[in-house]
Amino acid sequence: xxxxxxxxxxxxxxxDPKPWVxxxxxxxxxxxxxxxxxxxxxxxxxxxxxxxxxxxGVIDLIPNLKWISSLGAGVDHLMTxxxxxxxxxxxxxxxPFLARDMTNYVIMGLMMHQRSMLRHLDNQxxxxxxxxxxxxxxxxxxxxxxxxxxxAEKLVGLGFEVFGYSRRLKRxxxxxxxxxxxxxxxxxxxxxxxNLLPVTPQTVNILNKQLFSSLPKGAYLINVARGNHxxxxxxxxxxxxxxxxxxxxxxxxxxxxxxxxxxxxxTKVTITPHVASVTTPNSAIALLLxxxxxxxxxxxxxxxxxLNKGY
Numbered sequence: 001x002x003x004x005x006x007x008x009x010x011x012x013x014x015x016d017p018k019p020w021v022x023x024x025x026x027x028x029x030x031x032x033x034x035x036x037x038x039x040x041x042x043x044x045x046x047x048x049x050x051x052x053x054x055x056x057g058v059i060d061l062i063p064n065l066k067w068i069s070s071l072g073a074g075v076d077h078l079m080t081x082x083x084x085x086x087x088x089x090x091x092x093x094x095x096p097f098l099a100r101d102m103t104n105y106v107i108m109g110l111m112m113h114q115r116s117m118l119r120h121l122d123n124q125x126x127x128x129x130x131x132x133x134x135x136x137x138x139x140x141x142x143x144x145x146x147x148x149x150x151x152a153e154k155l156v157g158l159g160f161e162v163f164g165y166s167r168r169l170k171r172x173x174x175x176x177x178x179x180x181x182x183x184x185x186x187x188x189x190x191x192x193x194x195n196l197l198p199v200t201p202q203t204v205n206i207l208n209k210q211l212f213s214s215l216p217k218g219a220y221l222i223n224v225a226r227g228n229h230x231x232x233x234x235x236x237x238x239x240x241x242x243x244x245x246x247x248x249x250x251x252x253x254x255x256x257x258x259x260x261x262x263x264x265x266x267t268k269v270t271i272t273p274h275v276a277s278v279t280t281p282n283s284a285i286a287l288l289l290x291x292x293x294x295x296x297x298x299x300x301x302x303x304x305x306x307l308n309k310g311y
Contacts, residue, residue: 003296005031007044009062012051012071019281020049020071029292047292052077059083067091067295069288072279073098073147076199076226079310090305091291093284099150102277106151106194106222107158109248109270110139113192113220118270138163140190143225144170144177145311147277148196163189167309187214194222195229198311204228212238218245224276227252232263239268250276 006029010017017035024030034040042061051071059065060083069091070078078090112118116132123130137160141152144166155162156174164172165186169179178186187193193215197203207223207230221244223230232253238244246268252261255274263269291301305311 005029006046006292006296007032007034007042008047008049009034009036009038009042009045009058010049010071011036011054011058014052015071015279020285023281023285024288027289027292029289029296047295049288050078054081054083056083059085067291067301069093069291071284073277074199074226075305075311076228079199079305079307086307089301090307091301091303092305092311093279093287094146094303095279095283095287097280097283098277099147102147102196102224103151103154105250105276106224107154109222110137110155110160110192110194112270113137113246113248136161138189138191140165140186140193141196142193143196143198144172145196145198148194151194151196184214187211188216190219191216192220192222195225197225197229198309199226199228200310205231207231207235209234209237212243215244217243219243220245221247221249223247224250227255232261235269236262236266239266244268246270248272250274 008024008030010020010033021033021035025033034042034045036055036058043063045062046064046066048062048065048068049071050068065088067089068078068084070093073093075090075092078084114134114137116134119132139155139160140163141148142165144152144164149172152162152164152172152175162175163186164170164175164177165183166177167180170177195207197206209231212234221235235247239247248270249263250272251274257264257271263271287302294301
């Protein structure tokens with residue numbers, strides 16, 4: 001690939017593109033930066049940075065496209081888009097700040113559950129002095145990639161007994177790891193289940209009635225991966241039947257979560273609006289520029305998605 005500056009198209013239906021444009025434009029690797037939607041001629045664009053679904057027909061306007069990057073850790077919005085050519089490499093953001101922030105969020109939710117903080121807050125309102133006891137918890141982490149692996153290691157450091165699950169068996173010091181052939185045994189240990197799996201055809205709807213029934217009675221669910229992992233009606237039934245004691249949900253099938261969704265009003269559900277871990281342009285741009293340099297030098301890109309695995 002020639003060493004001229006590279007033109008970029010940014011498409012984000014969720015985030016303000018301004019910080020990305022400002023950060024990328026400081027590099028001498030970068031030429032024109034276009035933000036979708038635009039009427040500009042995109043025939044010179046070689047790179048597409050995208051978060052959330054692309055408008056239909058965008059790819060047709062970029063005949064010289066060489067590389068696509070998600071602007072976040074997730075790539076499911078790209079894997080299921082039929083307009084994206086199979087020969088175009090797709091990468092994702094692997095940012096240490098994403099892992100740190102995700103870990104901090106899960107630890108917050110785990111501690112809130114273990115220490116019954118929501119009950120304490122209710123007791124404060126009614127001026128009730130109730131010394132609620134707590135116990136050690138066994139935590140199961142589903143997904144041991146960059147985010148899940150980081151979380152599992154930090155939980156061990158905090159003294160939790162941690163069990164890990166991944167498609168293929170991994171070895172992490174201090175963590176009892178399982179693969180998909182031992183899913184039921186893994187679930188039997190998880191008094192708190194944290195979902196950080198990637199979205200693939202095999203993991204859609206994985207948080208369902210059958211899975212919940214394999215957890216210890218009264219288990220707690222934290223879902224910070226993707227909303228389409230969860231069968232919401234099965235969760236509500238498991239909560240009502242007291243198979244699960246509660247759930248912290250940060251991601252949903254439909255976002256924003258519609259006011260009519262019954263999860264809003266369920267007393268055992270805590271909702272946050274997809275804020276567990278958010279890509280920060282300042283740190284992510286360094287990775288994008290590193291890959292842009294690699295692209296210009298015809299070197300292998302970092303964090304390329306395996307299309308067969310879907311992540």
